[in-house]
Amino acid sequence: MGFELELDEFLHELALFKGFSEHTLKAYSSDVCDFLNFLEARFLDLSREALWEYRSFLSSQGYEKSSIARKLSSIRSFLRFLRRKGYISEPLEKFIRNPKSGRPLPRALSKEEVEQLISVASDARERAIVELIYATGVRVSELVSLNWSDIDWDSEVVRVLGKGGKERVVPIGSKALEALRAYGSESGMKGPLFKNRDGDRLTSRSVERIVKRMAIKAGLGSDVTPHVLRHSFATHLLEGGADLRTVQELLGHSSLTTTQIYTKITLDRIKEVYALAHPRS
Structure with missing residues (x-):
């Protein structure tokens, strides 16, 4: 040898x-x-x-x-x-060079699947959680760190503290605001945004369990997570014509390279539509 x-x-x-x-x-x-x-x-x-x-x-x-x-x-x-x-x-x-690691593409729900997920919410809190993640693309760790005071109702934005203590301001859609108001009328609009039954701040693990339970109930499988909703947020923005830089800012990505993975997802969807719709595809 x-x-x-x-x-x-x-x-x-x-x-x-x-x-x-x-x-x-x-x-x-x-x-x-x-x-x-x-x-x-x-x-x-x-x-x-x-x-x-x-x-x-x-x-x-x-x-x-x-x-x-x-x-x-x-x-x-x-x-x-x-x-x-x-x-x-x-x-x-x-x-000696290592092989390039192929980054796995994140799963994204279709717009219809997101509607399906929201429709099975059993209470105002569940609906508000899903609506807010999908409307803003926040990470689950960012979601559970939010307080009611982080929402600017007049400007319709939320102040998010992201990775590395970086703060960003993200718009909230009307549907999410409506869901938050409904939830706030029951829970009170003070302190942590999302609380458990004891009035303590909801944990990331609890949110993950809630989303998984809703997904199974909606027939979407057990692999739907808050992160899948975040991916769906980014994918649907790009499909709707948003530019990559804007999506990068909304997601709180420090590098544009991280955001570019979503362009592959949208291209795959475009190809699927083309294959189905074009007579000579």
Whole structure:
């Protein structure tokens, strides 16, 4: 196989200085051994070309991208060790690139499904929760942090404290305002916006349970979460002609790249409509 002694030294160093567990050490050993056996079976020297060939080989074997990334990370660490110890001179670790992680597309409800979800609300609080998330796109953590004083009824906006303590002002639609007024007339418009039966602030977990229960009742499945409503908010805005920068501001994204994922969803929907409607699609 080659490099057996160097591998033993490498693993010993990981155990001694990094404090890695036996399980982690076995994973490193397995990843590096697989690579070294690959080289030996193909009579390849340790080179950048061999590294590229091995990366292609891993991809062809149907490994998940996360598994490939882990294997390459182990090899990268081993190569860095070899160079630091003077066993090799070329910085081969720099030629290993992890596969790009394909970001999963978030699920978005259709407008009809959102209406379906709202229609099964069992009380004013449930309706207000769904209406407000869908109207503003707030994160569930932001929703449960809201107070009645954060709503400006005259301007029809809500002040949201987002990630990193960043504040943004988001418009509220008339339907959500109407639902909030109905809920407020029952609960009182002081203190936390959404309270539990004991009068304490509602938790994120409680909101998630409420939305899931409503979704099952509406026949939409058990995977509908407050985050799905947030995705639906963004998707429907883009489908309605909103520009990406505006949606970025409304969602409270620090990077436009994060918001750009929604353009893929809307493009997929456009393609579906085209395929159904165009006579020569």
